[in-house]
Amino acid sequence: MHPFSFATTAQLICETGSSRRLAGLCKERGARSVLVVTDSGITRFGLLDEVLPGFEHEGLPVAIYDQVLADPPENIVLAAVEQAKSVKADLVIGFGGGSSMDVAKLVALLAHPECAQSLADIYGVGNARGQRLPLIQVPTTAGTGSEVTQIAIVTTGATTKMGVVSPLLLPDLALLDADLTLGLPPAVTAATGIDAMVHAIEAYTSALKKNPLSDLLAREALRLLSANLHEAVHNGSNREARQAMLLGACLAGQAFANAPVAAVHALAYPLGGNFHIPHGLSNALVLPHVLRFNVSAANTHYGELAPIVLGDRLRSADPATFAEQLIEELGELSGRMGLPTRLRDAGVPEDMLPQLAKEAMLQQRLLVNNPREVTEADALAIYRAAY
Template identity: 70%
Template sequence: MHGFTFSSTAHLICAAGSATGLAVQCASCGARNVLLVTDAGILRHGLLDGVLPGFAAAGVNVAVYSEVLADPSEAVVLAATAQARAMQADLIVGFGGGSSMDTAKLVAYLAYPGQQQGLADIYGVDQATGPRLPLIQVPTTAGTGSEVTPISIVTTATGKSGVVSRQLLPDLAILDAQLTLGLPAAVTAATGIDAMVHAIEAYTSKLRKNPLSDLLAREALRLLAANLERVVQVPDDLPARQAMLLGACLAGQAFANAPVAAVHALAYPLGVSFHLPHGLSNALVLQQVLRFNLSVARPLYAELAPLVLGDRLQPGLDMAEQLIEELRRLHVATGLPLSLSEAGVTRDSLAQLASSAMQQQRLLVNNPRHVSEADALGIYTAAF
């Protein structure tokens, strides 16, 4: 075993209904002025209705920044930071999907009083080294795992850029499946597959694979595979949704320490160029990337197959192949588009997508098999 480091969010609360105590958690941190970072859909669907009244009762001032969009831009991050500074926020809450939580991480860092670094200064790995405001994350989708990762992704003028720093790890994550009950089936499906990708890629990560991430990835994959179809078909099954939320969190802890690879590297350009949801982008290239990796990752995929297939595993047949076929079956069962063309991607864009994917070397270096630009084009073509 090689030496490794492992970091994660300090505290977790995993219980249905736990988000109603958010204000009490903020008050226990000594907060007086809280900025809650979210998106307009969260407000529109009333997910804050049971949360915000608690702040007055706890004697805590709260303001809401609700302009986060999918794949948040630098402008969104800077606008939320400006609001936090203007109200002298002393704690930041990210409430929503990965975009809201990613934005909240950066706001907590950039809005710290006297912060000397700007957003442009902290892109890359371990560039953000200063202090930040206290940070609580409340996910409303079971997918990104952003509540336990030190990563924030921002859309810039040239594509997607990441800020990776232990300083972005939240202080507390609240996993409340009641917040996920109203999700559309397509969002539930795409975010669930996204979480499964996190677990699979963490388990096969080339550079930082480690025993703790392996344990978390395996349990995450077991929980996610056992409950994904159920939450799509029976959306009000609260125990299944709580299991999905925990699975996504465990997968997030895994890939925060054993990073994701080619699936994500090829998914990002799809989000930038065609504005596809991140989870769907991952789903569309997942099977083809796994097939590309088979020549080197077959034993690891075989180890994961029983966790995904359960009693559907067929003894005597290639287990890695069974894993890929089961992931395809799940993809079909969730009702998501099955191909790039079905999702609106054009054939004449594939070469540019492959070129853009090559800019994600931060991720590609983790892939178990080297990916060239020609390989990326081949994967996109096979997924088309």
């Protein structure tokens, strides 16, 4: 066994309806002024309606910043930081999808009264210093796992992104409440669910930091996600399936936070940056093609995951065929869940594929974790296979 370290969110509450206790949980942590970081869709669809009365009941002032965008740009982060400072927030809540939770992490850090760093100072690995405000994360999608990861992604240019990676970004509490996911459209449920499956698969094959604990979490995450994705997509009111998806996404997040993701994500990022394809769908579009590229180096690991995903649907009991069966299953999954299955169907022009391959190669932070080395020519071939 190689030496490894493992870090995650300090506390996890997995309970349907638990978001109604959010104000009390803030009060227990000594909060006197709270900022909720979210997006306009959350407020428009009333997901905070059963949460906010608790703050009035507790006599705890709460402000809402609801301007977070998908793939949040720097100005969004900075505006949220300024609001946190203006209301003298001493606790931050990320409430929403991965973008809202990522922004909340950075707000908790940059709005701390003793923070002397700018956003530009903290890009990269381990560059954040000092302290942060107490942070609670409440995911409303079962996908990103951002509630248990120490990374936040920011859009820094027209198509470029940067990450802040630091243990300081790990929240104090992650609260998983299926009630908050009941209204998710099937396509969003499907894309975020497949995103979480990618996290588990890539953590399980991570070249540098794969470890027994991340493996354990990845396998259980994949079991929960595989068993409940169809029900969550096609019968979205099923609370039990929704709660299982939230837990599966969280466990996958814990896995990849410690055994990082690789080429699927590296090739997905340029799709989001150039064409604003949602992150989960970007991953789904390239997933089977990256796995097929990797199979010569990861055949054993993929074979170990196949029975978890396929269960009694394994067509052959011969372990030599397991990896191929897994790849075929994941290649068919998006279509069964009602998602586009080809880049062309997602609005990607063919003449952009070489540019996408160039941009994917900038994601060396991710590519070093891939079980097989990826060249620019390889990336282009994968995009063409996905086209």
